[in-house]
Amino acid sequence: MFDISAIDLARMQFAFTVSFHIIFPAFSIGLASYLAVLEGLWLWKKDVTYLNAFNFWKTIFAVGFGMGVVSGIVMAYQFGTNWAVFSDKAGPVIGPLMGYEVLSAFFLEAGFLGVMLFGQKKVGPKLHYFATLMVAVGTLFSAFWILSVNSWMQTPAGYVMNDAGQFVPDDWIEVIFNPSFPYRFVHMVLAAYLTTAFVVGAVAAYHLLKNNTDKAARVMFSMAMWMAALVTPIQMVAGDQQGLNTLKHQPAKIAAIEGHYEDYRGAPLVLFGIPDDEKEELLYPIEIPKLGSLLLTHSWEGELRGLKSFPKEDRPNSFIVFWTFRVMVAMGMVMLIVGIWSLVRRVQGRLYDDRWLARAAIVAGPTGFIAVLCGWVTTEVGRQPWTVYGALRTAESVSPINAAEVATSLLAFIVVYFVLFGMGVFYMLRLMSKTPDGDTDHETSSLKRASGLTGAPSTLDHSGH
Amino acid sequence: MEFDLPLIWAAIIAFAILAYVALDGFDLGVGIMFPFVSEKTDHRDMMMNSVAPIWDGNETWLVLGGGGLFAVFPLAYAVVMPALYAPIIAMLLGLIFRGVAFEFRWRASQKNRIWWDRSFAFGSILATFAQGVCLGALIQGIHVVDRSYAGGSFDWLSPFSLLTGFALIVGYVLLGSTWLVMKTEGDLQTIARKFAQRSGVLILVLIGAVSFATPFLHPDYFTRWFEGPSLIFSVLVPFFLAICAGILFIGLRRKQEIRPFLAAHGIFILCYIGIGITFYPYMVPPSLTIWAAAAPEKSLLFLLVGTLVLVPMILAYTIHAYWVFRGKVDTSGGYH
Numbered sequence: 126m127f128d129i130s131a132i133d134l135a136r137m138q139f140a141f142t143v144s145f146h147i148i149f150p151a152f153s154i155g156l157a158s159y160l161a162v163l164e165g166l167w168l169w170k171k172d173v174t175y176l177n178a179f180n181f182w183k184t185i186f187a188v189g190f191g192m193g194v195v196s197g198i199v200m201a202y203q204f205g206t207n208w209a210v211f212s213d214k215a216g217p218v219i220g221p222l223m224g225y226e227v228l229s230a231f232f233l234e235a236g237f238l239g240v241m242l243f244g245q246k247k248v249g250p251k252l253h254y255f256a257t258l259m260v261a262v263g264t265l266f267s268a269f270w271i272l273s274v275n276s277w278m279q280t281p282a283g284y285v286m287n288d289a290g291q292f293v294p295d296d297w298i299e300v301i302f303n304p305s306f307p308y309r310f311v312h313m314v315l316a317a318y319l320t321t322a323f324v325v326g327a328v329a330a331y332h333l334l335k336n337n338t339d340k341a342a343r344v345m346f347s348m349a350m351w352m353a354a355l356v357t358p359i360q361m362v363a364g365d366q367q368g369l370n371t372l373k374h375q376p377a378k379i380a381a382i383e384g385h386y387e388d389y390r391g392a393p394l395v396l397f398g399i400p401d402d403e404k405e406e407l408l409y410p411i412e413i414p415k416l417g418s419l420l421l422t423h424s425w426e427g428e429l430r431g432l433k434s435f436p437k438e439d440r441p442n443s444f445i446v447f448w449t450f451r452v453m454v455a456m457g458m459v460m461l462i463v464g465i466w467s468l469v470r471r472v473q474g475r476l477y478d479d480r481w482l483a484r485a486a487i488v489a490g491p492t493g494f495i496a497v498l499c500g501w502v503t504t505e506v507g508r509q510p511w512t513v514y515g516a517l518r519t520a521e522s523v524s525p526i527n528a529a530e531v532a533t534s535l536l537a538f539i540v541v542y543f544v545l546f547g548m549g550v551f552y553m554l555r556l557m558s559k560t561p562d563g564d565t566d567h568e569t570s571s572l573k574r575a576s577g578l579t580g581a582p583s584t585l586d587h588s589g590h
Numbered sequence: 591m592e593f594d595l596p597l598i599w600a601a602i603i604a605f606a607i608l609a610y611v612a613l614d615g616f617d618l619g620v621g622i623m624f625p626f627v628s629e630k631t632d633h634r635d636m637m638m639n640s641v642a643p644i645w646d647g648n649e650t651w652l653v654l655g656g657g658g659l660f661a662v663f664p665l666a667y668a669v670v671m672p673a674l675y676a677p678i679i680a681m682l683l684g685l686i687f688r689g690v691a692f693e694f695r696w697r698a699s700q701k702n703r704i705w706w707d708r709s710f711a712f713g714s715i716l717a718t719f720a721q722g723v724c725l726g727a728l729i730q731g732i733h734v735v736d737r738s739y740a741g742g743s744f745d746w747l748s749p750f751s752l753l754t755g756f757a758l759i760v761g762y763v764l765l766g767s768t769w770l771v772m773k774t775e776g777d778l779q780t781i782a783r784k785f786a787q788r789s790g791v792l793i794l795v796l797i798g799a800v801s802f803a804t805p806f807l808h809p810d811y812f813t814r815w816f817e818g819p820s821l822i823f824s825v826l827v828p829f830f831l832a833i834c835a836g837i838l839f840i841g842l843r844r845k846q847e848i849r850p851f852l853a854a855h856g857i858f859i860l861c862y863i864g865i866g867i868t869f870y871p872y873m874v875p876p877s878l879t880i881w882a883a884a885a886p887e888k889s890l891l892f893l894l895v896g897t898l899v900l901v902p903m904i905l906a907y908t909i910h911a912y913w914v915f916r917g918k919v920d921t922s923g924g925y926h
Contacts, residue, residue: 188693194646195689199682201656205671206678212671213737216664217885221893224661227654228900235650236907239643240914247914289737291664293886524672525738534679541683545690545709552697 132523134531135207138538140505142199144498145542149193151497154268154314155321156186157261160241162348164257168250174562177341181561182325185553187242192549194235199538207531211512211522218284218292218300219274226274230267234260265314272313276306279504280374281513292513304374308367309504315360316500319460320493322352326463327490328557330483337477341561346486347476350467357460364457365420371507372421375514377435378507381443382450383417384410385431392417392429397451400443405433441509449499449506456496463489595891596884599662600873602897606658608862610651612765612855617641617648619766621688621714622759623785624707633778634707640773640919642692647908649685662890665737666873666883672739673732674724674746681720687713715759722758726751729868730807731876750803757796761858764789768851771842773919783842786850790838797831797861804868808876811868823867831860 160182167175201223204212212220240248240256248256283299284292294300326349332342372379380386384395384407394416398407418427432440463485470476508514512522620637627633641648659667671678691710698706727746734740767789770782805812815824834856841849869875873883884890 188697191646191690191693194649195686198649198653198685201653201660202671202678202682204660205656205667206675209668209672209738212660213664213668216660216667217889220657220661220664220667220885221889223657224654224893225896227650227657228896228904231650231653232647232900232904232908235647236904236911238646239911243643244914287886291886294888294892297888297892524668524675525740526672526675527743530675530743534675537679537683541686545686545694548694549690552694556697 129528131526131528131531132520134528134535135523136519138207138531138535139203141535142196142203142538145546146193146196146200147497147501148494149189149196151317151320151494152324153186153190153193154264154317156182156189157264158318159321159325160186161257161261164254168254174340174344177561178345181341183242185556188549188553188556190238192546207524207526208522209524211517214291214517215513218294219277222270222274222301226267226270230263230270233266234263268314269310272310273301273306276309277303278513279508280305281516305370308363308370312363312367315356315363316493316497318352319356319360320497322349322356323460323489323493325349326353326486330486332561333477334480334483339560339562343477345561350464350471350476353460353464354468357457357464361457368421375507376430377432377440378446379421380430380432381441381446381507382503383429384443384447385429386433387431388434389418389429389431391415391426394420400447402443438510441507446503446507449502453496453499453503456492459489459492595887595894596880598894599884599890600880603655603658603662604866606651607655608859610655611862612858613648613651615762615858616765616769617645618714618718619762619764620770621710622718622763623766624711627781629704629707636774636778636919637770638692638695640770643915644911645692647911661893662885663873663883664885666878669732669734669739669874669878673741674727675743677720677723677727677746681717684713684717684720688717718759718762719755722755723751725758726754729804729865732874734874734877750807754800757793757800760789760793760796764793764854765858768854772847772851775918787842790835793857794835801864810876814867820867827860827864831857834860
């Protein structure tokens with residue numbers, strides 16, 4: 126217990142804070158776009174149902190966004206506090222990319238968020254819609270730059286090294302559009318959209334079970350299920366493409382994911398097993414012959430390298446990535462089943478009446494979050510033992526700080542995150558349980574009231590009764 | 591013509607940090623005042639509503655300051671952050687406590703709201719104090735050997751850094767209270783004016799104390815302040831400071847609403863210039879100059895292009911956001 130080094134603690138701290146953080150952007154990227162679509166539909170069709178849905182999700186977005194902002198600031202500063210050597214060396218390349226994220230994304234989101242949340246009575250509907258659009262665009266810009274940074278750390282390109290051991294940018298286009306960037310960006314944005322769709326679907330299903338004539342719940346459920354049915358298969362293709370890209374650039378990661386220690390021609394697809402890095406073998410394997418090669422090389426006899434063909438100090442932890450990858454894929458399967466099920470019911474005209482579909486949608490609500498978390502763990506742990514793949518080791522990246530400092534701050538983050546963000550999630554769930562069509566009685570009738578939105582609240586309105 | 595890119599970038603980073611202090615300073619100040627304002631009235635609601643639509647934008651300048659440092663002075667970033675480990679973590683935790691309160695406050699039951707008020711106040715005070723401590727520790731200097739921090743875990747802790755930490759709390763209260771003078775009416779405005787008067791007097795005392803101590807921290811500072819061409823600034827800065835203080839107190843007495851706010855910011859900007867004179871040409875005193883800490887030219891140039899295009903746009907829509915929420919705040923200002 127007491128011989129844990131500063132680097133282990135710094136890694137734990139990064140893993141903990143980034144895992145907590147990713148939950149919020151994964152949700153807010155999708156939700157921001159969804160809000161823009163809802164408000165656009167309202168302006169276009171003048172159907173107050175869309176406005177009700179917009180207002181319902183807007184409040185939830187605000188709660189989630191606040192948590193994303195504050196946990197994101199922690200990430201920005203953590204590079205310096207815990208990973209100072211990495212910051213010094215990789216800063217010249219990834220620093221400007223993150224600078225662009227701040228300039229093009231964070232300010233855009235923050236500048237228009239206020240107008241989106243508080244400005245409905247102060248600006249016209251067109252300008253308000255513009256603000257909503259800018260918030261959505263900002264979240265996508267943010268994803269663009271941060272995925273570029275992360276991808277560069279996975280597949281570094283476009284740089285040279287200088288005398289001080291720093292990565293010096295040589296070609297910015299190569300840096301930004303590094304070999305794995307397009308795949309990761311598409312995979313992550315689709316993941317964010319699916320995550321949001323399944324949350325929206327679950328919340329809508331919950332309200333449909335209580336009252337399946339609730340108009341806003343119907344609209345929300347229908348839109349979410351379209352996303353589930355159409356985007357899940359696309360996401361699987363995107364994931365497959367990213368897998369091929371990873372095989373090309375990070376074969377050790379693929380070997381760890383697949384649980385292969387030996388080199389193979391015609392490698393089996395390992396469904397389950399327990400990778401043992403000590404013994405260098407996969408215990409209790411359940412395999413389908415040849416399928417692994419077929420999936421990854423698109424050939425029955427394709428060659429795959431095993432972990433043993435890499436020096437031991439260059440291998441990632443196989444146990445972790447093997448399992449997180451399988452959980453991610455399993456979540457994708459659940460999404461696909463719900464998507465197809467909803468499509469069948471929709472064709473039959475029974476989308477809102479199948480109570481088992483609604484229950485399944487509720488259960489599937491968190492699948493996006495689990496898949497996103499597991500996917501990130503797979504790709505990040507799979508990058509180890511490198512921070513910049515093949516060029517800078519994690520062990521050489523850490524700050525000159527002592528273990529006690531990192532341990533104290535880690536403990537503080539754990540306590541604060543669980544208490545504060547736990548409350549946040551509780552508030553979000555409570556907001557989600559409120560009826561989206563709830564006060565249509567006195568709101569649909571009056572257009573003025575509708576454009577003024579929730580109007581002036583008395584303090585009693587937010588007392589939670 | 592050669593551009594001195596590191597110097598240009600030092601100016602931009604300095605601007606970002608100043609923008610942060612000027613903007614987030616007043617909304618942090620509002621949070622610091624929370625415990626001293628009755629919860630029985632709707633004053634806290636109004637205080638919160640006066641900054642709710644803009645605090646996020648204000649805080650983003652902090653991310654630009656930190657992110658910009660990382661991008662264009664990675665070496666400075668890499669030595670400063672470990673050196674200020676504890677206060678930086680404290681600041682981040684403080685910002686979390688206050689940041690979530692903006693939304694959570696309205697989601698809690700009436701009975702539990704008090705906890706988010708406390709979270710807001712505690713976070714604001716902690717974050718501000720930590721920022722002030724960081725400033726003091728930077729002025730004291732950071733021990734660097736071979737591109738990395740070579741001091742101990744508690745080098746940042748000193749009577750001087752505690753003094754600057756406390757001074758920043760008082761300074762942010764001045765910004766926050768003059769903001770409220772501008773944004774509110776009636777009882778709350780009267781309370782805010784009282785805060786502004788008291789914190790105004792106190793901050794002048796503290797500025798005096800910090801200024802008195804600084805030249806004695808390091809012989810370089812003494813030289814910079816009292817010898818050579820920068821001596822003229824050492825005379826002018828206190829002179830303008832006196833003028834700003836005069837405008838502040840006269841404005842408060844005559845119940846002017848906007849001038850005290852501007853005067854308070856004038857005081858901050860002048861102090862900031864004073865710190866700038868003290869620091870130049872160091873990025874991290876006493877060992878890293880602006881040029882030694884700078885990233886390679888390609889990094890500086892690449893981000894500069896975007897900055898020159900995007901910062902004016904950011905300023906434009908930020909001003910627009912402030913314009914949308916202009917005028918006095920009332921309890922119905924929220925969307926809750």
